[in-house]
Amino acid sequence: xxxxxxxxxxxxxxxxxxxxxxxxxxxxxxxxxxxxxxxxxxxxxxxxxxxxxxxxxxxxxxxxxxxxxxxxxxxxxxxxxxxxxxxxxxxxxxxxxxxxxxxxxxxxxxxxxxxxxxxxxxxxxxxxxxxxxxxxxxxxxxxxxxxxxxxxxxxxxxxxxxxxxxxxxxxxxxxxxxxxxxxxxxxxxxxxxxxxxxxxxxxxxxxxxxxxxxxxxxxxxxxxxxxxxxxxxxxxxxxxxxxxxxxxxxxxxxxxxxxxxxxxxxxxxxxxxxxxxxxxxxxxxxxxxxxxxxxxxxxxxxxxxxxxxxxxxxxxxxxxxxxxxxxxxxxxxxxxxxxxxxxxxxxxxxxxxxxxxxxxxxxxxxxxxxxxxxxxxxxxxxxx
Amino acid sequence: xxxxxxxxxxxxxxxxxxxxxxxxxxxxxxxxxxxxxxxxxxxxxxxxxxxxxxxxxxxxxxxxxxxxxxxxxxxxxxxxxxxxxxxxxxxxxx
Numbered sequence: 001x002x003x004x005x006x007x008x009x010x011x012x013x014x015x016x017x018x019x020x021x022x023x024x025x026x027x028x029x030x031x032x033x034x035x036x037x038x039x040x041x042x043x044x045x046x047x048x049x050x051x052x053x054x055x056x057x058x059x060x061x062x063x064x065x066x067x068x069x070x071x072x073x074x075x076x077x078x079x080x081x082x083x084x085x086x087x088x089x090x091x092x093x094x095x096x097x098x099x100x101x102x103x104x105x106x107x108x109x110x111x112x113x114x115x116x117x118x119x120x121x122x123x124x125x126x127x128x129x130x131x132x133x134x135x136x137x138x139x140x141x142x143x144x145x146x147x148x149x150x151x152x153x154x155x156x157x158x159x160x161x162x163x164x165x166x167x168x169x170x171x172x173x174x175x176x177x178x179x180x181x182x183x184x185x186x187x188x189x190x191x192x193x194x195x196x197x198x199x200x201x202x203x204x205x206x207x208x209x210x211x212x213x214x215x216x217x218x219x220x221x222x223x224x225x226x227x228x229x230x231x232x233x234x235x236x237x238x239x240x241x242x243x244x245x246x247x248x249x250x251x252x253x254x255x256x257x258x259x260x261x262x263x264x265x266x267x268x269x270x271x272x273x274x275x276x277x278x279x280x281x282x283x284x285x286x287x288x289x290x291x292x293x294x295x296x297x298x299x300x301x302x303x304x305x306x307x308x309x310x311x312x313x314x315x316x317x318x319x320x321x322x323x324x325x326x327x328x329x330x331x332x333x334x335x336x337x338x339x340x341x342x343x344x345x346x347x348x349x350x351x352x353x354x355x356x357x358x359x360x361x362x363x364x365x366x367x368x369x370x371x372x373x374x375x376x377x378x379x380x381x382x383x384x
Numbered sequence: 385x386x387x388x389x390x391x392x393x394x395x396x397x398x399x400x401x402x403x404x405x406x407x408x409x410x411x412x413x414x415x416x417x418x419x420x421x422x423x424x425x426x427x428x429x430x431x432x433x434x435x436x437x438x439x440x441x442x443x444x445x446x447x448x449x450x451x452x453x454x455x456x457x458x459x460x461x462x463x464x465x466x467x468x469x470x471x472x473x474x475x476x477x478x
Binding site for chain 1: 392394395398399400401402403408411
């Protein structure tokens with residue numbers, strides 16, 4: 001059924017169709033509508049889930065961890081300060097290998113208070129071991145929740161669907177809400193391989209000495225590697241059943257491109273339009289949208305970019321003292337390639353400032369103009 | 385109950401999380417203690433405050449009487465402090 005819904009409700013519908021069994025969340029702008037709708041669904045019986053009201057995001061994630069350890073399919077959503085407060089328990093979900101799925105609405109950190117979009121909140125959780133999927137439309141948000149459960153439960157790692165505050169979270173788009181039976185056929189009930197079971201008691205996560213802790217970390221990295229293939233496979237199966245494909249990256253007119261833009265989230269959607277505009281002017285420009293930041297699709301990124309003449313990465317985040325995160329990752333992915341293009345790194349749209357068509361055109365213009373990057377950070381539109 | 389500790393040869397034999405890698409059946413934390421609670425059963429009024437307050441669940445109930453489990457008691461003294469009948473004395477470990 002086609003519905004006009006905001007990105008936040010796309011998350012709620014995704015969790016509902018995935019038949020989440022335990023939902024624990026704490027409200028925060030711009031995430032509130034996600035759990036508002038889910039609590040309504042639980043209250044009126046549309047969704048047969050236990051809705052746990054908690055006093056903080058730390059508790060929300062802890063409740064999800066407990067429920068997941070007991071074998072339930074769990075969901076939560078948060079943003080910015082809330083995600084930061086979850087930080088400790090995010091590591092727990094990974095170490096305990098629990099396939100919790102959550103939505104994170106990208107919002108800039110305080111101070112000063114801001115409610116607008118910026119990726120620094122999710123970038124700061126990049127190294128926890130969560131799978132991170134950056135969506136660029138409300139349809140992709142809904143579909144990614146369903147796909148994320150399939151991936152997470154296969155590789156036993158938690159997964160985070162990331163979307164821009166307001167640009168997606170509060171913007172209504174036409175979304176095809178799939179039928180429950182079709183989702184059920186794609187995503188069967190969660191069958192945990194290991195769970196808290198009074199009939200077969202085990203100690204989970206107890207003190208582990210250096211003799212085996214190291215191996216457990218090795219296993220997490222193996223699971224991340226496996227996740228790359230599982231994301232592609234589940235994406236293809238999703239396409240067969242629903243007609244929409246989602247992989248690690250999205251390539252747009254990259255095959256013959258001499259200049260490739262690298263972007264994520266909704267900036268990539270705008271960049272797609274810019275690519276079309278410049279193609280009409282005869283400029284060979286393409287777009288590589290990085291959909292999954294963890295696991296990072298380094299092989300794919302290297303393969304797609306190595307034959308371009310120039311690459312320009314746009315980051316709506318900054319790792320202070322270094323550069324934009326996607327820029328650093330992209331450079332790292334190409335470093336061991338023999339022939340590689342120079343890579344420019346542009347910071348844009350922090351704190352929710354609009355990244356307009358003109359801004360992206362300016363980025364391309366500057367990249368064409370220079371032979372080599374002069375610095376690691378080019379600030380777009382900063383009032384100097 | 386049978387011994388639950390699992391030994392592995394390599395990472396391939398392991399479950400993906402720390403599951404019964406260590407077990408309290410083997411890791412007897414009572415050795416950390418330097419003073420121990422001793423119950424005077426003549427004074428004990430069977431209120432079970434010691435059982436209820438023990439933070440390490442190291443007080444068992446046997447035949448309606450509290451019994452300290454010295455395999456795990458770390459000697460914190462909370463039972464002695466809470467005992468309304470002053471029936472528990474903290475004694476130095478020899």
